[in-house]
Amino acid sequence: MSAASLQAGHALARASLDACVKCNICETQCPVMAVQPNFAGPKFVGPQAERFRQGESVDRTLDYCSSCGSCTLACPQGVKVAELNSQARAVMKAGHMPLRDRLISQTVLMGKVMSPIAPLANGALRVKALRVLIEAFFGVARDAPMPVAAGGSFERWFARRAKRRGGSPPPDADRSRLGPDERPDKPRDGCDAGEVGAAGEADCIGRLTPNARSRGKIVFFHGCAGNYFEVETSKRAVEVLEHLGYEVLVPRQGCCGLARQSNGIFDGATKNVLELCAALRSAGADLPIVSASGSCTGMLKHEAHEIMGVDTPELADVSARVKDVMEFLADLDAAGELPHKFQPIEATVPYHAPCQLKSQGMGLPALDVLALIPGLKVVESGRACCGIAGTYGLKKEKRAIAQAVGAPLFEMFRETGGDLGICDTETCRWQLRQGSGMRVEHPIFLVHQALGLGDA
Amino acid sequence: MTGVVVIGAGLSGLAAACALAKRGVPVRLVAEGLGGMALSQGTVDLWGHDPAPVARPLERIAAAPQGHPYRAIGAHNVRSGVELLLDLLGEGFLEGDIETNTLLPTALGALRPTALYPPSMAAGAPSDGARWALVGFDRVRDFYPRLAAGNLNRTQLPGGGFVHASAHMLDLPDHPLLGGADASAMTVARVFDQPGYAQMVARAIAPLVKGHDAVGLPAVLGATGRDAWATLTRELGKPVFEVSLPPPSLPGHRLGQALTSRARELGVRVALGARVTRFTAEAGRVIAVHAAAAGAPRPYRADEFVYCPGGFESGALTMDSRHGIVERLFGLPLTGLAPVDELITADYGARQKVFEVGVRVDDEMRPVDPAGEPVYANLRVAGSLLGGAIRWAEKSGEGLALGSAWAAVEAIGRSAA
Numbered sequence: 001m002s003a004a005s006l007q008a009g010h011a012l013a014r015a016s017l018d019a020c021v022k023c024n025i026c027e028t029q030c031p032v033m034a035v036q037p038n039f040a041g042p043k044f045v046g047p048q049a050e051r052f053r054q055g056e057s058v059d060r061t062l063d064y065c066s067s068c069g070s071c072t073l074a075c076p077q078g079v080k081v082a083e084l085n086s087q088a089r090a091v092m093k094a095g096h097m098p099l100r101d102r103l104i105s106q107t108v109l110m111g112k113v114m115s116p117i118a119p120l121a122n123g124a125l126r127v128k129a130l131r132v133l134i135e136a137f138f139g140v141a142r143d144a145p146m147p148v149a150a151g152g153s154f155e156r157w158f159a160r161r162a163k164r165r166g167g168s169p170p171p172d173a174d175r176s177r178l179g180p181d182e183r184p185d186k187p188r189d190g191c192d193a194g195e196v197g198a199a200g201e202a203d204c205i206g207r208l209t210p211n212a213r214s215r216g217k218i219v220f221f222h223g224c225a226g227n228y229f230e231v232e233t234s235k236r237a238v239e240v241l242e243h244l245g246y247e248v249l250v251p252r253q254g255c256c257g258l259a260r261q262s263n264g265i266f267d268g269a270t271k272n273v274l275e276l277c278a279a280l281r282s283a284g285a286d287l288p289i290v291s292a293s294g295s296c297t298g299m300l301k302h303e304a305h306e307i308m309g310v311d312t313p314e315l316a317d318v319s320a321r322v323k324d325v326m327e328f329l330a331d332l333d334a335a336g337e338l339p340h341k342f343q344p345i346e347a348t349v350p351y352h353a354p355c356q357l358k359s360q361g362m363g364l365p366a367l368d369v370l371a372l373i374p375g376l377k378v379v380e381s382g383r384a385c386c387g388i389a390g391t392y393g394l395k396k397e398k399r400a401i402a403q404a405v406g407a408p409l410f411e412m413f414r415e416t417g418g419d420l421g422i423c424d425t426e427t428c429r430w431q432l433r434q435g436s437g438m439r440v441e442h443p444i445f446l447v448h449q450a451l452g453l454g455d456a
Numbered sequence: 457m458t459g460v461v462v463i464g465a466g467l468s469g470l471a472a473a474c475a476l477a478k479r480g481v482p483v484r485l486v487a488e489g490l491g492g493m494a495l496s497q498g499t500v501d502l503w504g505h506d507p508a509p510v511a512r513p514l515e516r517i518a519a520a521p522q523g524h525p526y527r528a529i530g531a532h533n534v535r536s537g538v539e540l541l542l543d544l545l546g547e548g549f550l551e552g553d554i555e556t557n558t559l560l561p562t563a564l565g566a567l568r569p570t571a572l573y574p575p576s577m578a579a580g581a582p583s584d585g586a587r588w589a590l591v592g593f594d595r596v597r598d599f600y601p602r603l604a605a606g607n608l609n610r611t612q613l614p615g616g617g618f619v620h621a622s623a624h625m626l627d628l629p630d631h632p633l634l635g636g637a638d639a640s641a642m643t644v645a646r647v648f649d650q651p652g653y654a655q656m657v658a659r660a661i662a663p664l665v666k667g668h669d670a671v672g673l674p675a676v677l678g679a680t681g682r683d684a685w686a687t688l689t690r691e692l693g694k695p696v697f698e699v700s701l702p703p704p705s706l707p708g709h710r711l712g713q714a715l716t717s718r719a720r721e722l723g724v725r726v727a728l729g730a731r732v733t734r735f736t737a738e739a740g741r742v743i744a745v746h747a748a749a750a751g752a753p754r755p756y757r758a759d760e761f762v763y764c765p766g767g768f769e770s771g772a773l774t775m776d777s778r779h780g781i782v783e784r785l786f787g788l789p790l791t792g793l794a795p796v797d798e799l800i801t802a803d804y805g806a807r808q809k810v811f812e813v814g815v816r817v818d819d820e821m822r823p824v825d826p827a828g829e830p831v832y833a834n835l836r837v838a839g840s841l842l843g844g845a846i847r848w849a850e851k852s853g854e855g856l857a858l859g860s861a862w863a864a865v866e867a868i869g870r871s872a873a
Contacts, residue, residue: 019771024704025494028642037635037643073729076489076770301751320752334757361749363484363727380720 009309010087013080020047020079026071031385032064035404039064042071046081050088057088064401065089066389067262068355082359086307090264097265100139104391105259105268111228114149122148141399145388145430150231154222157235158250213247219283220250221276221300221322223293225426230292233426233441236448237292237325243451244338249287253279258299262390266308273304277314280322289322292444294424295356295390297324302360324357326424326443330365333372342450344375350416351443352381352409352432354425355389366424366443373450379416383409386423388431402431410435420456422446459483460868461745461756462724463732463785464764466491468839468857470715471537472762474544475865477722485724486747486756488731491712492766496853497570497700498675498707499577500538500550504557504569504851509614513557513571517855523791525842526852528819529859533866537858538572544718545711551575559614561672563599563701565607565621569851574707576677576685579670579695582608584617589665590672590699591624595639598701599674601625621672624664629656644676645706648684658691670695675706680713730754732785742835745785760834760868762821764861767814767840781813783841788823788831791816791843807846814843820867821860834871836864 026042027033033041038061045062052058062085071081093101114121124130131142218241226234238248257272277300280289291297301319304310323331332338353364370378386406387393393402413421413436421440423429432440441456449456459482462473469485476483502513503526510516517534520526526534538554550572552558557569560580567582588608590601601623608621628634631647647653654677665671671688675698678684689696700707719726730747736755737743744757765772765785775781779796792813793799799810815823815837822830823837838860840847847853 021769023492023495024640024642025490025492027640028494028704028709029490033643034646035633037633037639041640074490076492076766078488078731078771298750301749319750322751359729359750361727361729361731361747362754363486363725363730367725382717382720 009083009305009307012306012309013083013087014050016078016080017047017050017084019077020075020081021077022048023076025076026074026079026081029070029074029384031068031070031383031387031405032066032401036064036401042081042085045088046071046084047079050084053088056091060092062089062092064398066385066387066392066398066402066405068385068389069359070355070384073355073358080306083307086262086264086303090266093264097263098139100395101263101391102265103138104140104394105263105265107224107259108255110147111149111153111224114147115151115153115228118149118151135396139396140394141396144394144399144402145427145434147225147229147426147430149228152231154227154231154234155250155252157231158238213245215245216247217284217287218246218248219280219287219289220248221253221280221289221291221293221296222250223291223296223426224255226291226293226296230426230429230442233292233444236442236453237290237444239453240325240329240444240448240451241290243453244332249283251279251283256296256299256304258296258303259391261299261303261308262392270304270308270310273299273308273310273315274312276300277312277318280318281314287321288328289318290325290328291322292325292442293426294324294354295426297322298356298360324360324362324365324424326366326369327360327362329447330368333368338369338372340372342373342447343452345373345446345450345456346375347420348377348379348416348418349446350381350413350418350421351378352383352386352413352421352423352428354423354428355385357424366422370443370446373446376446376450378422381409381412383412385409386428386431386435388427390427393431403435406431406435413438413440459758460760460762461486461758462762462764463487463745464491464766464839465489465716465726465728466764466766466839466857467493467496467715467854468861469762469764470719471540471544471858472764472838472861472865473724474715474719474722475540475862476868477719477724479865479869481868483724484756484758485719485726486730486732486745487726487728488770489728490716492769493712493715494705494709495703496705496708496711497568498574498705498709498711499560499570499700500541500552500554500572500854500858501569501851502534502538502554502557502571502855505849507849509557509559509569511557511569511614512555513855514555517859523816523844525814525817525844525856525860528817528821529856529863530819533863534855534859536866537860537862538855540862541715541858542572545714548575549711549714551578561604561608561699563604563674563699565604565611567608567611567613571855574682574698574710576675576682576696576698577700577707578697580672580697580699582613582619584613584615584619586619586670587668588619588621588670588672589624589668590621591626591661591664593644593674593676594625594627595634596628596641596644596674596676596701597638598641599699601672604672604699622668626657626660626664629653629660640704641674641676641701641706642679642704642709645679648676648678649680654684654687655691658688661688662692665692665694668694670697672697672699674698675700677706678710679706680710727754735786737832740833742786742832760871761832761836762861762864762868763835763837763841764839764857765841768811769840772841773813775810781810783815786823786831786835788815788837789825790814807849811846811849812844815841816843817860819863820871821864822867836867838864
């Protein structure tokens with residue numbers, strides 16, 4: 001770990017330090033402090049300890065911080081409490097990064113290994129004896145939720161689909177490079193463009209609107225989990241965007257480095273995020289970038305710059321263009337550009353807004369969009385965190401904390417009723433599925449269903 | 457209408473947002489962070505000191521002098537604003553009489569006038585000859601019963617007479633959630649929410665408080681509800697009252713959390729972490745405010761804007777190194793400006809007029825320029841940004857917040873009609 005990479009973001013966060021008046025409001029909101037009294041709390045290990053820090057922190061309870069960001073979000077004075085904590089933890093761990101933390105932050109590797117042998121890999125992770133061994137050797141909690149690999153990746157689905165539609169298969173999926181005659185223009189399976197009514201609206205399930213691609217091109221950022229594990233979320237997001245009339249481009253892309261960042265591996269994470277920026281920009285200048293991976297979007301918009309201090313024009317460009325898919329839809333609606341053609345869904349659904357989505361300062365766009373669906377009642381959890389906080393809750397020594405943090409949320413999900421809950425980010429969904437025993441999906445599932453594109 | 461944007465998540469912002477949502481108006485609340493309610497006493501102060509104690513706050517408000525923000529707000533709006541709060545919080549959250557102030561003890565043992573208070577503070581209303589046991593907890597900072605009892609015992613009550621307070625300390629029973637030394641009030645409060653803990657504390661306190669009429673405890677009796685207070689009252693067989701502490705103040709925190717939940721239930725859309733950094737205006741109207749967000753700033757357009765950013769404490773008002781005072785977002789005209797040596801005096805106890813600096817409004821809560829003309833037709837201000845009052849000296853903070861929030865909401869209703 002280079003000293004430079006640990007210093008880069010630090011000046012930025014440290015500049016907010018003097019705004020701390022020690023009002024303790026952050027401590028009233030910290031979900032970890034509420035269940036683990038040995039954690040000295042965000043104010044103490046953040047701005048207060050920072051005043052005495054030159055290099056390594058003297059207070060090691062800092063390691064209890066899950067970096068959920070509830071403190072920064074709550075701070076009325078704009079102090080970057082969570083950012084200071086993440087930076088201090090990276091300094092604390094530098095030079096003796098646990099092997100476990102190196103491994104669990106290799107999200108692409110996990111996907112690549114697990115996907116081709118999905119049934120085997122998924123089955124193996126359900127074998128208790130194996131999980132006990134993994135816990136003993138690597139420190140990954142035996143009962144922590146593991147991602148479930150989908151048989152095929154999103155990339156493969158997207159490429160095959162493009163091929164089936166008559167376009168040349170885009171190995172890099174960069175269809176913007178194809179000539180006009182080569183572009184895939186055949187609508188989805190079972191839908192013939194000739195059947196579309198003159199009213200100009202889709203009236204057959206799964207059909208592209210006659211104004212297909214009339215809204216122009218859009219870049220889809222799938223994230224590692226969206227490629228290998230939460231593939232259905234990515235597919236549905238793409239189908240919704242296409243239904244609305246966008247031509248979706250999927251450039252070949254890698255990891256955003258979020259898991260490395262949250263484990264304090266800043267060098268590797270910086271490399272990841274810069275490569276990702278180059279990939280996303282390769283699809284075309286000034287195109288909107290949309291993602292259904294709420295936390296990876298947060299990495300591009302916020303953490304890479306504010307925590308790691310990455311300060312390149314490429315990142316600045318991508319971070320201003322990238323939007324969470326629900327944010328994108330809510331913004332369309334605010335601009336009067338989202339047709340309110342939603343079929344009713346008679347259901348009451350609990351919704352948890354993940355910490356990393358809330359940290360983006362955009363409110364809760366999923367609520368705005370889902371409010372447009374007739375009959376649907378969405379109940380917001382009002383809880384700070386589900387406990388998992390990326391990879392925090394996977395760790396043997398943190399698992400009990402993560403479960404205690406999540407317990408009231410699991411209960412809220414079960415009490416709200418129904419069999420479906422919604423949440424915008426992947427690891428939180430894994431945690432919520434395991435904790436509540438319910439099916440938990442991305443809010444795009446409900447939009448997809450209400451648009452008549454298939455069942456949620 | 458495209459709705460209303462409320463800026464600020466303190467008492468005035470949340471009250472205005474809830475009132476609008478109740479009327480079916482789409483409301484978006486945009487704020488840098490949580491409001492300062494967890495820094496407050498958790499009471500509703502309308503007008504407490506003038507500088508002598510005020511007995512009947514609404515009468516005093518009705519007679520507010522020229523230049524005082526209550527003059528523009530009006531007593532009727534304060535009354536309606538308080539009724540709104542009571543309605544939002546529901547039965548039993550606050551009690552007291554909005555016509556008549558009640559004195560309640562502070563952590564230093566002073567007696568502070570307020571109009572409404574949580575039921576857990578009610579038994580702290582003093583009476584001549586009352587024998588109080590003030591019990592501090594070893595791990596709770598900021599409540600020193602000997603100090604509080606000493607001050608209380610030498611304070612003559614308004615009707616004559618004294619309370620007789622004795623001081624006691626208790627080592628709190630252990631609990632896994634209590635952790636090591638130096639627990640915060642919040643941590644202790646969460647432990648009081650754990651099943652059986654209040655009973656354990658009651659058993660430990662009982663021998664200390666024999667022969668007393670009431671028991672005063674630091675306000676750490678639960679992070680959310682008041683089950684712990686009710687249990688202690690029942691188990692001890694005598695009235696128990698909480699005494700508010702410095703931040704994080706649990707009674708203030710409970711109030712803030714309850715109002716925030718209420719806003720969510722009413723459908724107020726809240727964006728936190730969204731510091732409003734600039735605005736656009738056209739033809740005397742605010743068109744949009746733009747808030748910082750991850751990635752790129754986000755615009756918030758609306759028909760009406762209610763600006764509840766707080767005062768100096770939150771940075772809405774700032775003083776630069778040359779003693780220039782500005783309202784940071786809209787650059788609104790300020791009242792009460794004067795050379796700095798008139799605003800700030802070296803005598804710590806003297807009235808520091810700098811805290812009277814703020815925005816002057818018309819009776820529609822629109823900021824006005826020195827000629828009395830509204831600056832923007834659809835911008836209204838509520839809460840601590842209002843100039844002309846020193847809220848903590850007067851004990852008028854909640855009354856000003858609720859009254860101005862209500863007046864702004866009413867004015868929006870009239871302008872939409």
